[in-house]
Amino acid sequence: MKALVVVAHGSRRAASNDEVRELACELAGMLSDTFPIIEVGFLELAEPLIPAALERAIEAGATEISVFPYFLSAGRHVVTDVPEEVKIVQNKYPQLSINMLTHLGAASGFTRFIAETLKA
Amino acid sequence: MKALVVVAHGSRRAASNDEVRELACELAGMLSDTFPIIEVGFLELAEPLIPAALERAIEAGATEISVFPYFLSAGRHVVTDVPEEVKIVQNKYPQLSINMLTHLGAASGFTRFIAETLKA
Numbered sequence: 001m002k003a004l005v006v007v008a009h010g011s012r013r014a015a016s017n018d019e020v021r022e023l024a025c026e027l028a029g030m031l032s033d034t035f036p037i038i039e040v041g042f043l044e045l046a047e048p049l050i051p052a053a054l055e056r057a058i059e060a061g062a063t064e065i066s067v068f069p070y071f072l073s074a075g076r077h078v079v080t081d082v083p084e085e086v087k088i089v090q091n092k093y094p095q096l097s098i099n100m101l102t103h104l105g106a107a108s109g110f111t112r113f114i115a116e117t118l119k120a
Numbered sequence: 121m122k123a124l125v126v127v128a129h130g131s132r133r134a135a136s137n138d139e140v141r142e143l144a145c146e147l148a149g150m151l152s153d154t155f156p157i158i159e160v161g162f163l164e165l166a167e168p169l170i171p172a173a174l175e176r177a178i179e180a181g182a183t184e185i186s187v188f189p190y191f192l193s194a195g196r197h198v199v200t201d202v203p204e205e206v207k208i209v210q211n212k213y214p215q216l217s218i219n220m221l222t223h224l225g226a227a228s229g230f231t232r233f234i235a236e237t238l239k240a
Contacts, residue, residue: 004238008192016195023231030235068238072128072192072224075136104192107237111143115150117227118124118188 003037003062010042050085123157123182130162170205189223
């Protein structure tokens with residue numbers, strides 16, 4: 001069973017973390033066919049942390065997890081920190097299929113979407 | 121004359137800052153009718169900082185500046201830090217029209233865009 005784990009940085013401001021949780025909730029509604037399981041994980045400052053989020057997906061029956069870095073640019077977090085957290089879980093469950101998706105900022109059509117937004 | 125200033129956090133990783141500059145460059149091509157002037161400013165860790173970016177826009181002839189917070193969630197940076205940096209310039213040029221646009225993460229259709237990306 002396929003799972004999506006949306007990974008965000010985490011903020012000291014609770015409302016900001018709730019925004020991410022809300023996004024994941026909306027995505028769950030839109031993507032239920034593709035990803036029957038959707039979880040959110042934070043790199044720091046908010047719960048659940050990334051390993052706990054992946055464990056939640058596994059407990060829900062996930063056998064294939066796609067990790068979506070909800071980050072705008074490929075900074076240290078995307079390049080190093082998130083993959084390291086994911087690796088903790090991969091090492092614990094070697095048979096589990098985990099794949100890292102492209103981070104949001106590198107999504108195809110992203111610039112076009114922003115341009116349309118700014119025009120409106 | 122209208123200017124757009126894309127404001128990002130800034131990263132220790134130069135490639136990450138270059139991604140933002142590249143985005144602004146692409147936006148300049150797409151939005152030349154709406155915003156003849158487009159600049160990038162960083163909150164920290166990269167140049168130009170936000171006040172310097174606004175000054176650049178003013179030097180280029182801007183009389184009306186739209187500041188676009190290129191941030192995913194309304195954390196402390198969006199709510200407090202960016203507006204404070206903008207205020208420095210507004211105080212220096214009281215006649216200049218500066219308006220803060222909605223941050224990227226709150227853009228209409230944003231979740232739908234992400235869902236389409238994850239489906240593909």
